[in-house]
Amino acid sequence: MSAxxxxxxxxxxxxxxxxxxEISKAYKKGALKWHPDRNPPENKEAAEEMFKKIAKANEIxxxxxxxxxxDRFGEDGLQQGGGMPAGFNPFEMFGNMFGGGTRQExxxxxPIVHEVKCTLKDSYIGVKKFEMIExxxxxxxxxxxxxxxxxxxxxxxxxxxxxxxxxxxxxxxxVQHATRSCTSCKGSGSDAGHIKCERCDGSKRVKExxxxxxxxKKGTKRNPVPVILKGKGSQTGPTAYGDLAVxxxxxxxxxxxxxxxxxxxxxDISLRKALLGFKLTLDHLDGKKIVVQxxxxxxxxxxxxxxxxxxxxxxxxxxxxxFIEFNVVFPEKYNSKQLKALDxxxxxxxxxxxxxxxxxxxxxxxxxxxxxxxKYYDHLDEDEQTFDSGPTEQVQCAQQ
Numbered sequence: 001m002s003a004x005x006x007x008x009x010x011x012x013x014x015x016x017x018x019x020x021x022e023i024s025k026a027y028k029k030g031a032l033k034w035h036p037d038r039n040p041p042e043n044k045e046a047a048e049e050m051f052k053k054i055a056k057a058n059e060i061x062x063x064x065x066x067x068x069x070x071d072r073f074g075e076d077g078l079q080q081g082g083g084m085p086a087g088f089n090p091f092e093m094f095g096n097m098f099g100g101g102t103r104q105e106x107x108x109x110x111p112i113v114h115e116v117k118c119t120l121k122d123s124y125i126g127v128k129k130f131e132m133i134e135x136x137x138x139x140x141x142x143x144x145x146x147x148x149x150x151x152x153x154x155x156x157x158x159x160x161x162x163x164x165x166x167x168x169x170x171x172x173x174x175v176q177h178a179t180r181s182c183t184s185c186k187g188s189g190s191d192a193g194h195i196k197c198e199r200c201d202g203s204k205r206v207k208e209x210x211x212x213x214x215x216x217k218k219g220t221k222r223n224p225v226p227v228i229l230k231g232k233g234s235q236t237g238p239t240a241y242g243d244l245a246v247x248x249x250x251x252x253x254x255x256x257x258x259x260x261x262x263x264x265x266x267x268d269i270s271l272r273k274a275l276l277g278f279k280l281t282l283d284h285l286d287g288k289k290i291v292v293q294x295x296x297x298x299x300x301x302x303x304x305x306x307x308x309x310x311x312x313x314x315x316x317x318x319x320x321x322x323f324i325e326f327n328v329v330f331p332e333k334y335n336s337k338q339l340k341a342l343d344x345x346x347x348x349x350x351x352x353x354x355x356x357x358x359x360x361x362x363x364x365x366x367x368x369x370x371x372x373x374x375k376y377y378d379h380l381d382e383d384e385q386t387f388d389s390g391p392t393e394q395v396q397c398a399q400q
Contacts, residue, residue, distance in 0.1 A: 008057035016071070020062055027058040027227055038113070105209065111243040112233045113226060118216055120253045124263075124285045124311060126218035133212045133244065136205040136234035142197035144238070146190055146204040153191040157184035185292055205235065214246060219261065219312035223248050261311040262319030266327055274298040274328045284309070284322075292324065302329040 008017050012026040031054060032038065039047035049217050060066045068242035112135055122129075138144035145152050154160035161178045181187040188202070226245035233242030250258075257264045263285060269278060279293040292306070303325045310320025334342065355363070 006057070006075070011054050011057045012061070016333075018061075021104055021399040022059060023061050023273050027054060027145075030054040032113070032224075032226065035113075086235055111228065111245040113245045115247045116216070118220065118248055118250050120250060120256055120258060121285055121287075122216050123220045123250065123258075124218065125287075126220075127216050129214050130211050131214055133210050133232075134207060135206050135210055137206055138235050138238070139197055139200035139206050141199045141260065142204070144204050146197055146200060146202040148197055153194045155182060155185035155189055155191050158189065160189040162187040162189040173238055173240055202297075210242065216248070217314065219314050220248055221244035222250055245296045258311065259262055261313045262323055263310045263320065264323045264325070266325045269298065271330050272327070272330060274300075298326050298328065300326070302326055 012018075012023060012030060014022055014026050018026075031051065034047045034051040034054065036044045036048040036051060077382055091264060092269045107162050112130060112133060114133055116131060117128075118127075139146070142148065143275075147153055158164055161184055162185065163213070165181055166178045166181050168178060182189070185192060190202065192202075197204075200206050212229075214229070224246050229244040229246060231241045232244035255265050267280070267282065269280070271282075273294075275297055277293070277295040279291055281289055281291050284290050290306075290309075292304075294304070303323055305324070306322040308319045309322035312319055
């Protein structure tokens with residue numbers, strides 16, 4: 001029984017009517033997700049296999065002739081018509097997403113993927129970070145030629161292009177032009193018959209650690225697709241540099257959470273404040289002090305908001321809101337005087353006297369169960385452990 005063929009459109013997550021731009025965008029997203037260097041060791045083999053599959057799918061669907069043949073006859077039709085070009089390299093394609101040129105030039109222009117770790121405060125106020133980036137620069141001893149004599153020696157087979165053109169006969173009067181890595185210079189574009197530079201071993205470039213300034217703008221979010229910083233990557237010429245692909249990730253904050261562009265936190269208040277109102281001074285995420293007040297009864301776990309104190313939305317130039325959930329902390333016990341005072345204040349007509357009609361044999365005293373033990377909740381399903389604290393109150397706290 002033959003193995004099931006992959007559907008190239010499904011692999012990229014696009015429709016059969018997708019444009020080349022949509023296909024390219026889907027491929028970039030998938031290539032970044034499945035690149036073996038960005039996956040844990042235990043998943044590297046599976047990631048590499050998936051990486052090759054989506055690269056092949058992109059290669060086929062970006063070519064009008066191959067795509068038409070695939071749509072009409074499927075993958076079998078492609079194989080009968082010549083299949084993938086010789087020398088096809090999905091890792092080279094990943095680098096080519098951001099530019100063209102020879103194989104060597106494509107390798108040099110491949111953007112460096114770098115993760116920038118941020119805090120919620122960084123995103124709220126906007127900061128500049130200085131990151132140490134490992135990148136390639138032109139070798140100084142050979143002046144970027146790769147040879148000891150500091151002269152450029154071009155491969156005569158491929159004329160320095162690093163690739164060779166191969167012609168496939170598809171049928172009577174039908175040919176296909178494909179490329180493969182040059183067999184003489186192995187894609188370097190240089191003549192290997194001369195003495196290489198000892199410092200770079202003929203590669204023309206060497207590694208260095210560079211300090212790069214990266215702007216974390218206000219409102220920056222975690223981005224699955226990298227932000228491309230032009231000219232911050234490896235050196236490709238005397239004055240030319242490749243790109244840096246930046247992925248922003250965020251550390252968990254002990255106080256605040258972010259939902260969209262809204263800022264959320266929880267605040268504990270006493271029962272007295274919940275009943276009589278309050279003015280509280282709080283530290284805001286940006287380090288400033290703010291005062292919030294309430295003149296009404298606060299129900300346990302009710303939520304209030306302050307408009308426009310959330311994160312900046314760069315697309316609309318507006319701010320989200322700041323939500324505060326109040327946790328009412330009840331006293332553990334009262335003394336006799338406090339109980340008498342409460343008894344005078346609270347409405348006795350709200351008391352339930354039905355207990356007087358129940359035999360005293362069926363009267364029970366409740367026992368305290370520590371919350372940390374979770375004895376009650378351990379046997380419940382996840383859905384049963386979800387509680388609704390009531391509708392969110394859209395009441396704005398006045399700033400003092």
